[in-house]
Amino acid sequence: MTTTHQPLSPLNWTGSQLELLDQRQLPERIEYLHLDTPEEVWEAIRSLAVRGAPAIGIAAAYGVVLGSAKAVQGGTDAWLDAVKRHAEYLATSRPTAVNLFWALDRMTARAEALAASGAPADSCQEALVREAEAIHAEDIETNRLIGEHALTLLADGMGVLTHCNAGGLATAKYGTALAPFYLAAERGIKLRVFADETRPVLQGARLTAFELHQAGIDVTLICDNMAAAVMRSGWVQAVIVGTDRVAANGDVANKIGTYGVAVLAKAHGIPFYVACPLSTIDLNTPTGAEIPIEERPAEEITEGFGRRTAPHGVRVYNPAFDVTPAEYVDAIITEKGIVRPPYDVNLRKLFETR
Amino acid sequence: MTTTHQPLSPLNWTGSQLELLDQRQLPERIEYLHLDTPEEVWEAIRSLAVRGAPAIGIAAAYGVVLGSAKAVQGGTDAWLDAVKRHAEYLATSRPTAVNLFWALDRMTARAEALAASGAPADSCQEALVREAEAIHAEDIETNRLIGEHALTLLADGMGVLTHCNAGGLATAKYGTALAPFYLAAERGIKLRVFADETRPVLQGARLTAFELHQAGIDVTLICDNMAAAVMRSGWVQAVIVGTDRVAANGDVANKIGTYGVAVLAKAHGIPFYVACPLSTIDLNTPTGAEIPIEERPAEEITEGFGRRTAPHGVRVYNPAFDVTPAEYVDAIITEKGIVRPPYDVNLRKLFETR
Numbered sequence: 001m002t003t004t005h006q007p008l009s010p011l012n013w014t015g016s017q018l019e020l021l022d023q024r025q026l027p028e029r030i031e032y033l034h035l036d037t038p039e040e041v042w043e044a045i046r047s048l049a050v051r052g053a054p055a056i057g058i059a060a061a062y063g064v065v066l067g068s069a070k071a072v073q074g075g076t077d078a079w080l081d082a083v084k085r086h087a088e089y090l091a092t093s094r095p096t097a098v099n100l101f102w103a104l105d106r107m108t109a110r111a112e113a114l115a116a117s118g119a120p121a122d123s124c125q126e127a128l129v130r131e132a133e134a135i136h137a138e139d140i141e142t143n144r145l146i147g148e149h150a151l152t153l154l155a156d157g158m159g160v161l162t163h164c165n166a167g168g169l170a171t172a173k174y175g176t177a178l179a180p181f182y183l184a185a186e187r188g189i190k191l192r193v194f195a196d197e198t199r200p201v202l203q204g205a206r207l208t209a210f211e212l213h214q215a216g217i218d219v220t221l222i223c224d225n226m227a228a229a230v231m232r233s234g235w236v237q238a239v240i241v242g243t244d245r246v247a248a249n250g251d252v253a254n255k256i257g258t259y260g261v262a263v264l265a266k267a268h269g270i271p272f273y274v275a276c277p278l279s280t281i282d283l284n285t286p287t288g289a290e291i292p293i294e295e296r297p298a299e300e301i302t303e304g305f306g307r308r309t310a311p312h313g314v315r316v317y318n319p320a321f322d323v324t325p326a327e328y329v330d331a332i333i334t335e336k337g338i339v340r341p342p343y344d345v346n347l348r349k350l351f352e353t354r
Numbered sequence: 355m356t357t358t359h360q361p362l363s364p365l366n367w368t369g370s371q372l373e374l375l376d377q378r379q380l381p382e383r384i385e386y387l388h389l390d391t392p393e394e395v396w397e398a399i400r401s402l403a404v405r406g407a408p409a410i411g412i413a414a415a416y417g418v419v420l421g422s423a424k425a426v427q428g429g430t431d432a433w434l435d436a437v438k439r440h441a442e443y444l445a446t447s448r449p450t451a452v453n454l455f456w457a458l459d460r461m462t463a464r465a466e467a468l469a470a471s472g473a474p475a476d477s478c479q480e481a482l483v484r485e486a487e488a489i490h491a492e493d494i495e496t497n498r499l500i501g502e503h504a505l506t507l508l509a510d511g512m513g514v515l516t517h518c519n520a521g522g523l524a525t526a527k528y529g530t531a532l533a534p535f536y537l538a539a540e541r542g543i544k545l546r547v548f549a550d551e552t553r554p555v556l557q558g559a560r561l562t563a564f565e566l567h568q569a570g571i572d573v574t575l576i577c578d579n580m581a582a583a584v585m586r587s588g589w590v591q592a593v594i595v596g597t598d599r600v601a602a603n604g605d606v607a608n609k610i611g612t613y614g615v616a617v618l619a620k621a622h623g624i625p626f627y628v629a630c631p632l633s634t635i636d637l638n639t640p641t642g643a644e645i646p647i648e649e650r651p652a653e654e655i656t657e658g659f660g661r662r663t664a665p666h667g668v669r670v671y672n673p674a675f676d677v678t679p680a681e682y683v684d685a686i687i688t689e690k691g692i693v694r695p696p697y698d699v700n701l702r703k704l705f706e707t708r
Contacts, residue, residue: 027662027663027664027665027666028661028662163579194671196579197553197655197663197664198579199551199553199577199578199579200577202663202664205655205656205663205664206663206664209664209665209668210664210665210668213665213667213668214665218669219668219669220668220669220670220671221655221656221664221668221669221670221671222655222670222671222672223553223554223578223610223611223655223672224553224577224578224579224611225517225550225552225553225578225579225610225611225614225615226610226611226671226672226673226676227614228611228613228614228617228676229610229613229614229673229676230671232613232676256577256579256580256583257577257578257579257580257582259582259583259586260579260581260582260583260614260618261579263582263617263618263621264614264617264618266621267617267620267621301551301559301575301576301577302559302575305658305659305660305661305663306659306660306661307382307659307660307661308381308382309381309551309556309559309560309659310381310551310556310559310560310563310564310575311381311563311564311567311568312381313567314563314564314567314573314574314575315572315573315574315575316574316575316576317548317574317575317576317580317584318576318577318580319580319583322580322582322583322586
């Protein structure tokens with residue numbers, strides 16, 4: 001099916017306000033939050049109104065400029081101080097996604113350069129808003145390139161399984177793991193997507209199935225525990241997922257369940273691909289063992305559907321992410337091309353030739 | 355923790371009525387259905403008010419006697435006819451669990467023998483009720499024995515992962531896969547159980563976590579997609595599950611997701627055990643390929659717990675079971691002992707020495 005139908009935009013900058021699609025309400029309601037303060041942005045990130053590593057980074061960048069806007073009156077020093085303070089604060093919203101820290105570092109570095117240039121605070125603020133807009137715009141182009149590279153690994157008629165949501169809703173547009181599906185649909189290449197629902201928060205059901213279905217892309221929703229049976233049935237020729245952080249050795253942190261999908265893919269001889277921008281690759285994290293794994297409240301599991309589905313008082317383990325060791329990753333697909341093992345060498349090369 | 359706390363009884367026979375614990379309401383409400391007709395029993399099986407292969411078989415056996423009770427006035431031929439008709443009808447309630455057919459065949463065979471003996475219809479009916487009660491009572495003893503044998507494979511301090519509910523609620527008492535946990539608790543042997551929540555119907559959250567927690571057994575609830583991470587953390591030394599049907603070659607049909615757990619267990623070097631009574635082993639089914647796999651309504655996935663969690667109109671695949679090939683099964687634990695590969699030989703032996 002050829003379509004030009006694009007996913008909803010997860011975030012828009014009005015010039016003075018951040019409009020955020022409230023992804024917690026999907027697929028039932030399409031509602032935008034209107035955020036005026038860094039505290040509101042922090043809360044929106046924390047509570048998963050916005051999620052997906054690239055989208056979190058973009059939201060946080062706008063959060064910084066919302067925080068520094070009022071400090072303009074105090075002069076350049078006070079303004080720079082406000083930028084740094086709000087960047088540090090926004091970095092505490094979620095611990096795993098490196099894009100968050102990458103975007104905040106970029107905003108802080110830009111602010112320092114602007115302040116050092118001797119420009120007045122209001123000019124600095126204007127330039128810093130343009131930096132956030134640049135991060136936003138670059139993400140769209142990055143994702144399109146990731147989609148182009150990913151598409152070279154896929155062929156007409158293939159079944160492709162994905163986990164969680166690394167789609168248009170997780171980024172500025174197109175997504176990372178889902179980008180090739182949008183490009184394929186535009187070009188009449190038929191791919192059949194299997195979307196894991198992705199408990200406990202159901203990003204696969206609520207977001208991936210939602211955005212692909214509304215774009216007219218062939219998607220079949222399954223529960224996470226059905227992926228193995230679908231693979232054994234021979235319906236899947238590739239797995240492609242996003243990531244929240246890639247370590248220097250190629251270990252990949254992503255939504256809980258990704259590691260299991262990778263092990264199942266290997267057992268069935270199916271290639272396992274990770275799609276992400278360079279900003280998600282963290283050469284300062286040597287291996288997956290150094291990636292902090294966020295644990296989230298038990299209630300996501302015990303009453304996630306609005307109804308209590310587990311006994312009161314039962315012990316629950318709810319890690320938000322897991323780490324897939326590099327040996328399970330057949331390729332990492334970036335805007336600069338496809339990286340193959342050995343990752344410790346080849347990821348580093350990617351940055352050297354930037 | 356030593357405890358004598360036992361799970362709730364999933365079904366009771368009053369002498370004229372079948373009381374069934376409505377497992378769809380757990381863990382929120384403990385409600386018994388009072389069933390007077392085979393149609394009510396059929397519906398209870400179909401709609402999962404009662405589930406678990408052994409419990410379904412017992413419920414169906416009582417369903418037959420509820421159906422034949424009124425036919426007593428018509429004489430022995432009419433009575434036998436009613437038994438056969440209701441057995442055939444009840445066999446259509448669910449397609450996968452072989453215990454259902456085993457129990458119905460046993461009831462029909464007993465009824466034929468009773469009718470052939472020349473006994474009056476009311477005596478035949480009384481004896482047939484005793485047959486259903488015998489199936490019920492034998493299941494309790496069978497499960498106790500399965501628990502004893504299973505316990506020889508486990509040791510104090512172990513973590514054990516289970517999927518779905520093969521517990522006291524799935525049987526007359528103790529359960530199959532969960533039987534060793536009850537026996538261990540009674541003897542002060544500490545086991546740490548990890549219960550997969552088991553989407554889409556959440557038998558692991560609603561039933562396994564419920565019955566183990568209320569019995570004071572150490573249980574941690576996880577989402578299905580967390581099993582791989584838990585295994586990698588080294589917290590699990592064995593997997594034990596129930597089954598709806600074992601084929602003659604040792605292939606195992608069980609709740610969807612079981613196959614994935616088996617593949618993950620093998621990848622992590624963790625033994626994968628299946629616990630079941632002999633009545634679940636079907637030597638007339640050569641391999642897992644011949645086991646019909648029930649597909650259930652999409653709504654179990656898209657709006658399973660009162661809230662829509664997927665877009666309207668999206669395609670859904672919802673198989674209720676999968677087949678785990680024999681090569682993934684380290685042992686099958688029965689009331690007659692532990693069976694190891696080669697299953698094609700050793701399962702047959704089990705019946706020869708009965």
